Amino acid sequence: MLKKTTKLLLTSALIAGLSTAAVAKEKVYKWKLATTWGSTLTPFIDAPQNMAKMVEEMSDGQLLIRVDASNKHKAALGILDMVKGGQYDMGHSASYYWKGKDINTMPFSTMPFGMTTPEQYAWFYHGGGMELMKKVYKKHKVLSFPGGSTGNQMGGWFRKEINTTEDLKGLKMRIPGFAGEVMAKLGLTVTNIAPGELYTSLERGTLDALEWVGPGMDIKMGFNKIAPYYYTGWHEPGLDLQYLVNERKFKKLPKDLQQILITAMRVSAYDMYIQNYHMSAEAWAKIEKDFPNIKIKTFPKEVMDAMKKANAELKAEKTKNNPLLKEILDSQDAYQKKAREWTKMSDYLYLKDNL
Structure with a gap:
């Protein structure tokens, strides 16, 4: 009787277990x-x-x-x-x-x-x-x-050409993240606007400049119709x-x-x-033919040097009383220093010798 009862209990448990698993x-x-x-x-x-x-x-x-x-x-x-x-x-x-x-x-x-x-x-x-x-x-x-x-992003669309740091002062620009703080330090009025509002803001003059991504996404947005100066990147590599x-x-x-x-x-x-x-590769291949009004530019050395200086000062300022931010940025800087040597060897020298 005991064996029969035990067998029944085991069978019931097995069925219950299978049912639970199935559920x-x-x-x-x-x-x-x-x-x-x-x-x-x-x-x-x-x-x-x-x-x-x-x-x-x-x-x-x-x-x-x-x-x-x-x-x-x-x-x-x-x-x-x-x-x-x-x-x-x-x-x-x-x-x-x-x-x-x-x-x-x-x-x-x-x-x-x-x-x-x-x-x-x-x-x-x-x-x-x-x-x-x-x-x-x-x-x-x-x-x-x-x-x-996104890979390395372009430096943005500007209504006017940027030749000196003075040309940046007073501009209203959409640029998020730490780069926005760098630009603010150089005298720009910086804002962050949702993607769906970018073109309208540029068209209405709420913005004088903006950065978005790169040619594959940017040109479809039509920014070049209003701000034809298109700068190479520095802020979102x-x-x-x-x-x-x-x-x-x-x-x-x-x-x-x-x-x-x-x-x-x-x-x-x-x-x-x-x-x-x-x-972006597809868009860049036809940019000159299909969009001749776009003027591709690189920020002058004076402007790039000012950006780098402001970036370094801001990093020092932000991490002074924030040990966690310092830990993150120190980790990134150390890894970048190590990895960049291989990037130069594997990518930069290959491109340099084959372009």
């Missing part, structure tokens, strides 16, 4: 993701959309992510707050947009005269960057992951976008879905980088 496996997690970007802003909007598609396919439909563009949620620069507050489970934006809330978030996008995209991604994944980013975002109760790089994930919601996912999400974010980030590179 767990069948559970569908439905998430929402908010972006800073409008629904047509390729390739920025493509990154989260492609990520969501990969997650759905790899999870066999267990994790579904709805991507809401900024024209739906109407809070392009409110992504951190919405993910932190739980209105959205995820976000796709850029870390330097939160410098007003927490200056320590800023370097995880890019820094003036800083690392290129390959250098910065190497720092993220092999040089301690991910650990530092986790430390910064922990207090916000969100996780941050690299979300796609490897801008990285970011995925934000609500930490509490992430921990509730089964381990396999967590890994699927992490993998999809990483793959979609790389895909966005090469897609943007292709777009």
Whole structure:
């Protein structure tokens, strides 16, 4: 009788265990993701959309992510707050947009005269960057992951030619992040405007200049119709976008879905980088023929020297009483110094000898 009872109990337990496992496996997690970007802003909007598609396919439909563009949620620069507050489970934006809330978030996008995209991604994944980013975002109760790089960005569109530092003074310019503080130190009035409002602001004279990304994205926006002077870059040598994930919601996912999400974010980030590179290569190949009014310029040495001086002074000032920011910037500077020697050897000398 005892053996029979034991057998029945074991059988019941087995059935219950299998049922529980089956129910767990069948559970569908439905998430929402908010972006800073409008629904047509390729390739920025493509990154989260492609990520969501990969997650759905790899999870066999267990994790579904709805991507809401900024024209739906109407809070392009409110992504951190919405993910932190739980209105959205995820976000796709850029870390330097939160410098007003927490200056320590800023370097995880890019820094003036800083690392290129390959250098910065190497720092993220092999040089301690991910650990530092986790430390910064922990207090916000969100996780941050690299979300796609633009590569080296152009220095911006200006209504007038810049020949001296005096030409910069008094200009109203859209330029975010640490570069915005550098420009403010040189006498510009700096603002950060959501992507969907850039052209209108330039057209109406609210802005005298702006920087956006590079030819692949910029020319489609029509900035050259108003501000034909197009300057080469210095301020965002490897801008990285970011995925934000609500930490509490992430921990509730089964381990396999967590890994699927992490993998999809990483793959979609790389895909966005090469897609943007292709777009800019295509646009640059026909810029002279199709857009003869665009005047390609490089900032004069006097201006570049002033930017570098202001950048160094600001870094010293900002880190003086902020040990965490100092730790991040010191880590980036040290890695850049090391990696740049290989960048020069592998890329610079190759280009120098073959152009």
